[in-house]
Amino acid sequence: MNRVVEKILAGDVKTVAQLMRDVDDDVPGVKEYLKTLYKHTGKAYIIGITGVPGAGKSTLVASLIKHLRMINKTVGIIAIDPTSPFTGGAILGDRVRMQQHNLDDNVFIKSMATRGSFGGLSRSTRSAINILDAMGKDYVIVETVGVGQDEVDIVKAAHTTIVVLIPGMGDNVQAIKAGILEAGDIFAINKADIPGADKTARDISMMMDVNQSRFKADNWRPPIVKVEAISDKGVTELIQEINNHRNHIENLSSERKIQKQREKIREELLEIVKDRILQEALNQINKDNILQKTVEDIITGETDPYSACEMKILPKILARQTMS
Ligand SMILES: Nc1nc2c(ncn2[C@@H]2O[C@H](COP(=O)(O)OP(=O)(O)OP(=O)(O)O)[C@@H](O)[C@H]2O)c(=O)[nH]1
Ligand SMILES: [Mg+2]
Numbered sequence: 563m564n565r566v567v568e569k570i571l572a573g574d575v576k577t578v579a580q581l582m583r584d585v586d587d588d589v590p591g592v593k594e595y596l597k598t599l600y601k602h603t604g605k606a607y608i609i610g611i612t613g614v615p616g617a618g619k620s621t622l623v624a625s626l627i628k629h630l631r632m633i634n635k636t637v638g639i640i641a642i643d644p645t646s647p648f649t650g651g652a653i654l655g656d657r658v659r660m661q662q663h664n665l666d667d668n669v670f671i672k673s674m675a676t677r678g679s680f681g682g683l684s685r686s687t688r689s690a691i692n693i694l695d696a697m698g699k700d701y702v703i704v705e706t707v708g709v710g711q712d713e714v715d716i717v718k719a720a721h722t723t724i725v726v727l728i729p730g731m732g733d734n735v736q737a738i739k740a741g742i743l744e745a746g747d748i749f750a751i752n753k754a755d756i757p758g759a760d761k762t763a764r765d766i767s768m769m770m771d772v773n774q775s776r777f778k779a780d781n782w783r784p785p786i787v788k789v790e791a792i793s794d795k796g797v798t799e800l801i802q803e804i805n806n807h808r809n810h811i812e813n814l815s816s817e818r819k820i821q822k823q824r825e826k827i828r829e830e831l832l833e834i835v836k837d838r839i840l841q842e843a844l845n846q847i848n849k850d851n852i853l854q855k856t857v858e859d860i861i862t863g864e865t866d867p868y869s870a871c872e873m874k875i876l877p878k879i880l881a882r883q884t885m886s
Contacts, residue, residue: 571599607702609703610716627669636668636698638672640694674690715833722748763788856870
């Protein structure tokens with residue numbers, strides 16, 4: 563066990579990749595590594611990138627990597643793939659797009675699937691962030707499409723969250739989940755080569771004026787940066803705004819910083835607890851095949867889903883909880 567931890571702390575790419583796979587598969591014993599590694603986290607700067615599908619998030623991430631590597635910073639990427647596992651399109655796309663960095667040992671890219679994780683996405687993303695942090699990455703960038711509650715939760719793990727918008731979206735910002743817009747510390751309007759970027763910038767600015775209380779947490783008004791990820795335009799300015807935001811957070815009062823830290827740890831703990839409860843409960847239900855049996859009882863009209871949950875399934879789970 564110590565050997566593995568040592569290798570991870572030393573930044574050994576193969577060991578890190580293996581541990582990440584084991585975390586995904588929930589291999590027994592994997593939590594022991596996470597427990598030990600946790601003490602070595604808290605150094606990386608975490609950037610969340612979110613926005614509608616196809617906004618150019620991955621292209622922007624690739625451009626950010628390039629800029630951060632130029633100033634000798636090491637980077638870990640977690641790309642949460644929004645598409646169905648049947649096509650695998652986005653995974654392949656992201657890999658191809660970012661592969662220019664694959665030969666670089668200082669960049670570690672991890673793709674993660676949203677499907678099939680059954681609520682465990684936030685937990686495995688946080689574990690991956692912690693591993694990349696412990697292995698010594700200066701920056702960890704998490705790319706996620708801004709649609710579901712899971713994504714909003716993931717964004718909460720970031721120090722700075724960039725919401726990527728595109729021209730023409732101004733009238734249509736409702737397309738993004740409200741919670742994600744509010745989580746934005748910086749708005750990047752990508753594809754600024756397409757007409758309408760200025761209008762989108764004005765619309766976002768107006769939206770912030772109207773909802774000042776929601777967009778000015780800690781006296782920070784999210785800046786709006788126009789970028790063209792595909793040709794790296796505006797990315798230096800974007801990095802500058804990331805640094806500004808980082809300085810802003812670091813200069814908050816110590817009480818506020820502790821409060822933010824408490825909130826963050828509480829979220830993380832709650833994720834782990836929720837995930838564990840769900841896992842234990844599902845194991846119990848699956849073990850006794852009770853779900854299938856109950857489905858049959860509902861078909862024959864012996865019971866209905868509401869009563870079945872109360873009378874048959876919950877008692878099983880609760881009995882198990884009190885026994886153990
Ligand atoms: N015109 C223009 N196209 C861009 C720009 N940046 C990215 N694109 C294109 O937009 C498309 C989507 O880019 P991605 O980076 O895959 O977008 P994404 O947001 O990561 O997409 P998902 O992960 O599938 O949600 C690609 O065809 C990119 O080439 C830009 O600055 N200008
Ligand atoms: Mg992408």
